[in-house]
Amino acid sequence: MMTIYKPNSQSKVWRLIPVLKASGHLQMAIDHWLFKQHQQGKHPPTLRFYLWESATISLGYHQKHWPSHWQQLTWQNQPLELVKRPTGGRAVLHQGDLTYAVITSELPENRQVAYQILCQFLIAGWRSLGYELHYGTAGRGYIHNPNCFATATSAD
Template identity: 75%
Template sequence: MAIDAWLLEQHRQGKHPPTLRFYTWEPAAISLGYHQRRWPESWQNLTWLGQSVELVRRPSGGRAVLHQGDLTYAVVTSGLSERRLEAYQTVCQFLIEGWGQLGFKLDYGSAGRGYIHNPNCFGTATGADLILSDGSKLIGSAQLRRDHAILQHGSMRLDPDIKLHQQVFGMIALPSILQGFNQNYDGESNTLFSDVQNLVITALVQAACQCFQIELKTEPLSNHEWQAIQANSAQFSVL
């Protein structure tokens, strides 16, 4: 979260170009929407695979997201429509195209304002979210504006752990999509999960280049940039 927020601020100040990044979470974590003030007390004491499940706050809005078995994307850019839904749809172009290349047709969700009463981001799908043909939510996204600059980031459901999801939200997790890549998947292959992550990233990078007519350049953060990010990371912790 601290990296996403830093990239947005740097872009707002004209110090950093538009950015596309992908990342996973280690250990597992629950991210809360910026304005989310209520959550179960039990979330403070969750563990998974012998590690505490971290509780963090996003700079963007929305509801809680369990980051385990997912892949997160973040886009920082500018020059988009001031209408929020239009801006969402502009960014989501590459997600729809990329997943389409992998054989997954995505459409927008249609939940009304009632979604705000559901603490689980993946429990409903709004017009800013992307769903599969069976109506299940694959990608939940949130957006933050700072002047002309926009951060849009979101979680892409790949292979959620059923027991952990049940423990967190009290409901059965949406199914793994790994079977869509391998019909023989038995839920035990870490190699397949890693391979699918790489396939998804490759497809989405290609789609972003095509949709936005850009050429992406891989650039790691410098030590100085890491220090600046870490100096502001405490604001995203939930005590």
């Protein structure tokens, strides 16, 4: 584990956890554990990146259940792993993507402002590689569509 420093923060020390490739169930258990430890004051704010061992659908915290036919879904003759995230959002298909988790209590309560603060490192990183990123705008179908990638929000 390595420590990074974040300027203009109450807690200047952040923890960066190196990339881990593991099952969706283990990744969600780690996120949940890190959140609980931070909530109890046992761990500093944390940034971690991870990869999914196999194709996985993750459901957002507030989604009650997945459709029963999802339990029969496969990718390359392997069953899709189905997990619940400890965070909000809609269903997301993870398939070879790099995911990040930010565990902190030092963000404003306004969700849009919090996302803009969190995404600054992504925007700066991609800009340094020659790509320009922009925040999304809320689509009208977001509330009605369980698929996270079917619509954009102002946090995207």
